[in-house]
Amino acid sequence: MKKINDFIFVCNNCGNEFSKWSGQCGFCKEWNSLKEAPNYKSTISKQFPKNKLQNTQIKNLAKMGGQIQGSAHTDGGVFSTQISEFDRVLGKGIVRGSVVLFAGEPGIGKSTLLTQLVGKNGGHANGQAGLYVAGEESAEQINLRVRRLGLSAERFDVLETNSVEEIGQILERTNNVYKIVVVDSIQTMLVESTASGTGSLGSFGSVNQIRESTFRLVELAKKTGVAIFIVGHVTKEGDIAGPKLLEHMVDTVLYFEGEKNGDLRILRVSKNRFGPTDEVGVFKMEEKGLRCINSEEINLISGKGESKIGSAITIVMEGTRPMMVEIQALVTESFAPMPTRVFSGIDTNRGRLLVAVAQKVLAMPLYKYDVYVSVTGGIRLDDTGIDIAVMAAMYSSYKNAPLFIREVPKNKSTISKNSGPVLIGEVSLLGEVKKVRGFEKREKEAKAMGRSVAIINSIRELKNLI
Numbered sequence: 001m002k003k004i005n006d007f008i009f010v011c012n013n014c015g016n017e018f019s020k021w022s023g024q025c026g027f028c029k030e031w032n033s034l035k036e037a038p039n040y041k042s043t044i045s046k047q048f049p050k051n052k053l054q055n056t057q058i059k060n061l062a063k064m065g066g067q068i069q070g071s072a073h074t075d076g077g078v079f080s081t082q083i084s085e086f087d088r089v090l091g092k093g094i095v096r097g098s099v100v101l102f103a104g105e106p107g108i109g110k111s112t113l114l115t116q117l118v119g120k121n122g123g124h125a126n127g128q129a130g131l132y133v134a135g136e137e138s139a140e141q142i143n144l145r146v147r148r149l150g151l152s153a154e155r156f157d158v159l160e161t162n163s164v165e166e167i168g169q170i171l172e173r174t175n176n177v178y179k180i181v182v183v184d185s186i187q188t189m190l191v192e193s194t195a196s197g198t199g200s201l202g203s204f205g206s207v208n209q210i211r212e213s214t215f216r217l218v219e220l221a222k223k224t225g226v227a228i229f230i231v232g233h234v235t236k237e238g239d240i241a242g243p244k245l246l247e248h249m250v251d252t253v254l255y256f257e258g259e260k261n262g263d264l265r266i267l268r269v270s271k272n273r274f275g276p277t278d279e280v281g282v283f284k285m286e287e288k289g290l291r292c293i294n295s296e297e298i299n300l301i302s303g304k305g306e307s308k309i310g311s312a313i314t315i316v317m318e319g320t321r322p323m324m325v326e327i328q329a330l331v332t333e334s335f336a337p338m339p340t341r342v343f344s345g346i347d348t349n350r351g352r353l354l355v356a357v358a359q360k361v362l363a364m365p366l367y368k369y370d371v372y373v374s375v376t377g378g379i380r381l382d383d384t385g386i387d388i389a390v391m392a393a394m395y396s397s398y399k400n401a402p403l404f405i406r407e408v409p410k411n412k413s414t415i416s417k418n419s420g421p422v423l424i425g426e427v428s429l430l431g432e433v434k435k436v437r438g439f440e441k442r443e444k445e446a447k448a449m450g451r452s453v454a455i456i457n458s459i460r461e462l463k464n465l466i
């Protein structure tokens, strides 16, 4: 039989595994990202001796019914988060015994939303409760947050620990008391039995400990039927081993995103074994925590009132929902040798490309202008359907005139102006405007908001809107 190596090398950046070390990851091409880690395949074969096989049984599904093992629940193994936007993202709700990775940048609101999740699902009275495992903060800090958020402290259990074994012991001892466990965060968890005496392999946040801890938590969830939410910090610099490492080990992967200076937050699902991956949840960060907001409210945040200089309205698709957003641009003469380009809420490379197209096709001399573009409300958009609105906002700022659609009233010869048009479309390198996914749905939303969509085929036609 082929011998399985005891150690493998795991890329810190993408999570791929290799049998040999090399300076560059063969998959994502990141340099110096391979770190040594134990091979689970080999530990599993050691943990389960051959004679264990005699007890293994084949299970017929018809005899198992529709319920998850270890629990006598009537909800078919799925229950609501009690937070509408959270349920929308997960599909139906939380699946018992599943493991959800909840990833996001530090300070974005992961602990806040998951505190709300535990708080709303707590309560021993109904026989089930939520447990918050605090690896980063003290119970006092969690207590203060629970009270600030107006959640019931009576129904909130906190376990201060960094030990995955301890979580396991508690869950086994309190059999069936908890239905949700939040582990905040995976970067502060250790499997003590593998941590001692292994040097750098055993420290908090190391590739090895993150993988080992997750592996144990997944086993625990399956064994006890408790749903486990694992918090994972993501940093742009990639200086800590990130959630990418464990994406393949868990059932569901959620990313919580937003612009730090704004208060809108978007919950996206990038992997889901139990539901679709095309829905997003939208929240607003307030004093009382994260509040679910619906598309009507987002529409109100954007595009109120009349058309302004440097502003353009567009409709984006967030999951399957169309939402109206306002793009603002400021184009001002530059006095620096290198003009400034600041894009917030849109991809920087996309922004630079649009500046280049504007310069070439619209003959805007942007090489001597500073360009700032932002999405109001502080959401991050990853939808090329907003291109033409970004272009229009820059054009409007450059021309120092608001955008409007000319309408010729039937019985009058004068031309009247109305409120700003909605612009939807992807801009090509040649300045053509292309139709995007969900155009009809977006157009319908614009009409529902009492606005007209300006149909243009080339960015050259923007001059008709000034």
Ligand SMILES: Nc1ncnc2c1ncn2[C@@H]1O[C@H](COP(=O)(O)OP(=O)(O)O)[C@@H](O)[C@H]1O
Pocket: 104, 105, 106, 107, 108, 109, 110, 111, 112, 113, 148, 285, 286, 287
């Ligand atoms: N006392 C407070 N009042 C209002 N908002 C607060 C308060 N404390 C923290 N916040 C908000 O919560 C955010 C931190 O959220 P948190 O859930 O701790 O983030 P994460 O767990 O993702 O690092 C802060 O950026 C701030 O916006």
Ligand SMILES: [Mg+2]
Pocket: 107, 110, 111, 112, 136, 184
């Ligand atoms: Mg936190």
